Amino acid sequence: MNDKKIELLQTYLSLYIDHTAVLADMDKETSQYVVLDVRNAPAQVKQDQIKGAVAMPAKDLAAHLDDLDKSKTYVVYDWTAGTTLGKAALLTLLSAGFDAYELASALEGWKGMHLPIETI
């Protein structure tokens, strides 16, 4: 049973990227990461987002894959950790051959740690 647990944890955790990696990349002249805000809510509900994020609602993602750049690494986030929207966006991106991760702890965690956000 422990082997199954370990394999599940390894695969599950490999879906995620930590805020520290995203933050470090923000300071570089040429960013490797493109942060996608995949929340489906309208802008007035969202109010703010991770600094530099690109709004790409999960429901519109499949129709906009041609606008994305295969040389970049995409980082998707939803309101909170544990929801399915980020995972759905991630599945779309990985299935289309993109390098992509979900942001661990999501927007809630990012704001809880007082990391850079911007109003929208």
Add this chain to the structure above:
Amino acid sequence: MNDKKIELLQTYLSLYIDHTAVLADMDKETSQYVVLDVRNAPAQVKQDQIKGAVAMPAKDLAAHLDDLDKSKTYVVYDWTAGTTLGKAALLTLLSAGFDAYELASALEGWKGMHLPIETI
């Protein structure tokens, strides 16, 4: 590794149903979905629930499977996404041969989107 990620995401996401599917079904004369509130807390703590939901605490579910209808599709929800209670209820239902899903984003998401609730 990407194959493993994609397979995990596909299976994980197949456990969930979106609020839009549940909402659309609520408006039909004959509902296909039965929404089960599987929170274990007493009613005074719960205060409100998704409109039309049936209270079926996860701890009591296994003893009440005979009261359920195999022709229906069951949708379970807990307080928030990412907890284990909904998954435990879902495992009980699927193992007993029921068609069942967990509500993506849970009660927290449902209320955050101002979808129909009722006091209990």
Add this chain to the structure above:
Amino acid sequence: MNDKKIELLQTYLSLYIDHTAVLADMDKETSQYVVLDVRNAPAQVKQDQIKGAVAMPAKDLAAHLDDLDKSKTYVVYDWTAGTTLGKAALLTLLSAGFDAYELASALEGWKGMHLPIETI
């Protein structure tokens, strides 16, 4: 597909331990469980913790495995359910041969149920 769902749910749920098991163990003269608070935040941000928990930030865990006791069962928790920190700590512990679980519903759920905490 149902077989895959059931297998995923079984493995996923086997990673978790319920608050009732942890609470019952707290009342025993000799506790089997050691609760590890794996939050990485500094103490002033954490403010309080589960009563009797040992602070062991996830980032420091791998370097402190020799301080742990293989005869005990470790229970890790993060701020909320659905984050990856608890799972990362759990993977470290299971891979090193420890008996370990993540606390279902995390600190948020524990406090929401008004279970014993202590200031730090």
